[in-house]
Amino acid sequence: MSDATHHKMVIVGSGPAGYTAAIYAGRAELEPLVIAGLTFGGQLMITTDVENYPGFPEGVTGPDLMDRMQKQAERFGATIVFEDAIKIDLAHRPFAVETESMRVTADTVIVATGASARWLGIPSEERLVNKGVSACATCDGALYRGKAMAVVGGGDTAMEEALFLTRFASKVTVIHRRSELRASKIMQDRALAHDKIEFAWNAEVDEVLGDEFVTGVRLRDTESGETRELDVEALFIAIGHQPNTALFAGQLEQDGVGYLKAEPGSSRTQVPGVFVCGDAMDPVYRQAVTAAGTGCMAAIDAERWLAEQE
Numbered sequence: 001m002s003d004a005t006h007h008k009m010v011i012v013g014s015g016p017a018g019y020t021a022a023i024y025a026g027r028a029e030l031e032p033l034v035i036a037g038l039t040f041g042g043q044l045m046i047t048t049d050v051e052n053y054p055g056f057p058e059g060v061t062g063p064d065l066m067d068r069m070q071k072q073a074e075r076f077g078a079t080i081v082f083e084d085a086i087k088i089d090l091a092h093r094p095f096a097v098e099t100e101s102m103r104v105t106a107d108t109v110i111v112a113t114g115a116s117a118r119w120l121g122i123p124s125e126e127r128l129v130n131k132g133v134s135a136c137a138t139c140d141g142a143l144y145r146g147k148a149m150a151v152v153g154g155g156d157t158a159m160e161e162a163l164f165l166t167r168f169a170s171k172v173t174v175i176h177r178r179s180e181l182r183a184s185k186i187m188q189d190r191a192l193a194h195d196k197i198e199f200a201w202n203a204e205v206d207e208v209l210g211d212e213f214v215t216g217v218r219l220r221d222t223e224s225g226e227t228r229e230l231d232v233e234a235l236f237i238a239i240g241h242q243p244n245t246a247l248f249a250g251q252l253e254q255d256g257v258g259y260l261k262a263e264p265g266s267s268r269t270q271v272p273g274v275f276v277c278g279d280a281m282d283p284v285y286r287q288a289v290t291a292a293g294t295g296c297m298a299a300i301d302a303e304r305w306l307a308e309q310e
Helices: 015-027 042-046 062-075 123-127 137-144 156-165 185-193 288-309
Strands: 005-012 033-035 079-081 087-089 095-098 103-111 115-117 148-152 171-175 197-200 203-209 216-221 227-230 234-237 241-243 274-276
Touching: 005 015, 005 095, 005 288, 015 033, 015 042, 015 062, 015 103, 015 288, 042 062, 042 115, 062 079, 103 288, 123 203, 137 148, 137 156, 137 234, 148 156, 156 171, 156 185, 171 203, 185 197, 274 288
Parallel strands: 005 033, 005 103, 033 079, 103 274, 148 171, 148 234, 171 197
Antiparallel strands: 087 095, 095 103, 115 241, 203 216, 216 227
């Protein structure tokens, strides 16, 4: 490993949050180093059509949007390294970040490591991602207008997704492995009362059906073990997200799930000089545009903090 190089700012993670932070920091002449990760670009890299990002009336693919953001960050002087951060020391300044091949120190660190959707973990699901299988109704629901759809889950997120999908779907079936929902009463009441929403109780997805695109799901009864098929053309997985924050355990304050905590109305963590943005700190909105917005906040907060130190 080469000797450590020093940077005013290191951004850990890419995606809309990390790249937006890099654009703002670059324009402020902070020459940020972005440790983008091996799976760079965040969740948008597995999203085919992004139709709700402002400025793209015809839509844009997730990878294309991330490629444009990356080039914009580089244009303003950001250096991007496609490696994973494997060790971070935030105990004292300058902070230290290590990858497989390098060690760097930094006056300020912006965390933009994002979150990952939890998936069912079956091969047919993985094969049909973006071909009818999605983990984001807000992103992809409108692509299946007029079709029968299904949502897997029983919490508030699943009910929100199901209710949102009723705008586009001919019908929505909520697939839940238990006989009652975990969602809050108000969300349960809304979903149960909706004439477009049906429920498949005590059921789990045994296989997603379809060759090129989703044509249905095979459900297994969790009590009897019997299977049946449900005709749908879109399947939304809503069993939660896991923030990619294990690297910061014991160093930055987290909630019970692992989302990093920031001071209200800012991107500041409890460690001076460390800022957080994007899905690593946002369990609520989880959209590309909100991630980009908090990336902007983190860069501005970090720039102001650096100016105060000088």
